[in-house]
Amino acid sequence: MADGKIHGRVLHAGAATAPMIRLDAPLSFWGGFDPVTGRIIDHAHPQVGESLTGRVVVIPGSRGSSGTPGVLAESLRRATGPAGLVVQKADINLTAGAVAAKALYDRACPIVLLDDASFAEVGTWNGVAIATDGAVSPDDPDGAAP
Amino acid sequence: MGSPVRLDEREQRWLSGTDGAAMQLAMQMMVTAADVSSAAEFVEIEFAHINSSFYSGQVSLDFAEFLLANGGSFAVPTHTNASLIDCSTPGLRAERDHPVEVGGARRLMEIYAELGASAMWSCAPYAEPTGRPGKGAHIVGSESNAVSFFNSVLGARTNKYGDFIDVCAAMTGRVPLAGLHTDAGRRASHVFDVTGLSADDQDDPTLPHVLGIILGHEAGSAIPVIVGLGSASEDDLKAIAAAGGTSGAVEMFHVVGITPEAPTLDAATGGVAPTRRTIVDSALIRSTRSRLSTSSTGPLRAVCLGTPHFTASEFAGLRTALDGRSVDGRVQLLVTTSRAVLAEIGSVGWDEELRAAGVQIVLDTCTYYTPRARGVAGLVMTNSAKWAYYAPGILGVEVAFGSLQECVDAAVSGRVGDRG
Numbered sequence: 001m002a003d004g005k006i007h008g009r010v011l012h013a014g015a016a017t018a019p020m021i022r023l024d025a026p027l028s029f030w031g032g033f034d035p036v037t038g039r040i041i042d043h044a045h046p047q048v049g050e051s052l053t054g055r056v057v058v059i060p061g062s063r064g065s066s067g068t069p070g071v072l073a074e075s076l077r078r079a080t081g082p083a084g085l086v087v088q089k090a091d092i093n094l095t096a097g098a099v100a101a102k103a104l105y106d107r108a109c110p111i112v113l114l115d116d117a118s119f120a121e122v123g124t125w126n127g128v129a130i131a132t133d134g135a136v137s138p139d140d141p142d143g144a145a146p
Numbered sequence: 147m148g149s150p151v152r153l154d155e156r157e158q159r160w161l162s163g164t165d166g167a168a169m170q171l172a173m174q175m176m177v178t179a180a181d182v183s184s185a186a187e188f189v190e191i192e193f194a195h196i197n198s199s200f201y202s203g204q205v206s207l208d209f210a211e212f213l214l215a216n217g218g219s220f221a222v223p224t225h226t227n228a229s230l231i232d233c234s235t236p237g238l239r240a241e242r243d244h245p246v247e248v249g250g251a252r253r254l255m256e257i258y259a260e261l262g263a264s265a266m267w268s269c270a271p272y273a274e275p276t277g278r279p280g281k282g283a284h285i286v287g288s289e290s291n292a293v294s295f296f297n298s299v300l301g302a303r304t305n306k307y308g309d310f311i312d313v314c315a316a317m318t319g320r321v322p323l324a325g326l327h328t329d330a331g332r333r334a335s336h337v338f339d340v341t342g343l344s345a346d347d348q349d350d351p352t353l354p355h356v357l358g359i360i361l362g363h364e365a366g367s368a369i370p371v372i373v374g375l376g377s378a379s380e381d382d383l384k385a386i387a388a389a390g391g392t393s394g395a396v397e398m399f400h401v402v403g404i405t406p407e408a409p410t411l412d413a414a415t416g417g418v419a420p421t422r423r424t425i426v427d428s429a430l431i432r433s434t435r436s437r438l439s440t441s442s443t444g445p446l447r448a449v450c451l452g453t454p455h456f457t458a459s460e461f462a463g464l465r466t467a468l469d470g471r472s473v474d475g476r477v478q479l480l481v482t483t484s485r486a487v488l489a490e491i492g493s494v495g496w497d498e499e500l501r502a503a504g505v506q507i508v509l510d511t512c513t514y515y516t517p518r519a520r521g522v523a524g525l526v527m528t529n530s531a532k533w534a535y536y537a538p539g540i541l542g543v544e545v546a547f548g549s550l551q552e553c554v555d556a557a558v559s560g561r562v563g564d565r566g
Contacts, residue, residue, distance in 0.1 A: 063395035066288040070202030070309035093308035
């Protein structure tokens with residue numbers, strides 16, 4: 001990453017630049033995330049109480065309920081959802097939520113898959129920029145050049 | 147980025163929009179799913195059990211209305227997962243209190259009927275004959291416990307298809323040939339050895355629930371295989387499936403000597419040496435079980451059974467546990483089940499007998515969904531690890547987890563006892 005960019009695999013294309021939140025465990029959006037408030041409500045999740053609204057969420061993947069795509073898409077409809085997702089496994093359910101929100105409401109939530117080392121690296125950034133080609137770069141609101 | 151999946155003439159026509167916008171969206175979704183799962187081809191399915199019929203917000207309605215308005219229909223027999231509402235007990239979640247959710251759920255039930263889905267409204271499709279696909283059948287499962295049960299107990303083949311994909315697969319009659327649809331994708335690599343458990347632990351009826359929670363916590367994306375389990379009924383395997391899909395993402399597990407693809411450990415692993423081994427001892431069982439309760443004693447408000455939906459054999463267990471006694475007047479004992487299972491137990495008069503003992507039978511839905519079902523508040527007891535795991539976060543209730551017998555004893559006495 002000489003250019004400061006990491007190149008991932010596009011699961012759902014789009015662009016987003018937003019503050020980063022790294023989730024330390026997979027999340028079931030259904031039952032674990034409230035699409036009205038945009039916050040994690042799974043008591044067993046290490047980041048319970050955190051907001052995902054408008055952030056690039058660096059998440060290993062989804063788990064648990066098959067209601068995850070619906071809740072993700074509902075949060076995108078309500079504009080309480082993530083700005084984008086960086087994932088560690090090729091997750092068809094997160095992707096389905098993003099595809100539905102795009103088709104029904106033209107709401108974007110790009111999803112990029114990274115290898116383990118790149119995934120860990122992105123999880124240390126303050127902010128993340130996702131490009132339509134799957135390039136992922138740091139976006140630091142305090143330190144970035146204009 | 148081009149998709150590597152090969153499309154036949156019909157699939158290309160669907161994708162082009164010639165057959166309408168519903169089929170176009172369905173095929174787009176399946177091509178995306180194939181791309182994400184790196185599948186080179188599709189495989190035809192025989193059956194679908196869908197979760198998109200569950201109201202998750204306005205998006206559920208918008209998606210279904212879009213399909214209905216644009217000529218959507220199902221290519222294979224398609225059954226509905228549990229709903230938010232029980233049409234036979236409208237007071238459980240009153241429409242005047244929750245007009246958006248209850249009204250939305252009712253409309254969603256109508257739309258999926260219009261689209262041609264069968265009104266099963268159950269998270270335990272395998273408890274009725276039309277919901278039991280054969281060994282080796284490629285199908286679509288969505289609800290996490292049903293996916294795991296289909297794969298593990300029936301030997302049918304499905305990945306966990308969440309909202310939207312489940313319906314798009316049922317409309318196109320196909321899924322990407324990947325994951326649990328392939329032989330290689332079904333091999334166990336993580337051994338859970340319960341050989342060292344005492345006879346008391348092995349006989350404890352909560353063991354399958356607790357074991358499922360451990361599988362979910364520990365297995366990650368690996369397929370677990372349990373070694374050393376003395377016996378397991380279908381209801382026990384249902385409990386493992388439900389808990390494993392709750393604490394983690396277990397979509398299939400093997401039990402050596404019990405599940406159909408695991409006559410031996412070698413058969414379950416495909417002859418490949420397992421990469422991980424977890425020794426499940428009594429201490430792990432005890433600590434995992436105790437974490438399923440947020441409160442262990444005190445006055446009880448409700449007992450919730452039937453997550454996933456109670457089977458006829460579980461109703462038999464409930465009758466035995468009640469042993470002629472009645473539920474305390476201060477406690478609600480709610481049992482969620484399906485229309486088909488109610489018809490089955492109704493044919494031998496068990497429903498009337500149980501209602502006379504103060505048991506409330508609830509159809510189509512579950513008691514841990516929000517908006518909260520009437521009376522499910524304060525301290526609630528359950529025999530389901532899945533209910534115990536979800537309810538504190540979703541409903542804000544205190545939960546005591548125990549066996550069916552402990553739940554029934556508490557419902558009769560009005561108090562949760564100490565397990566000791």
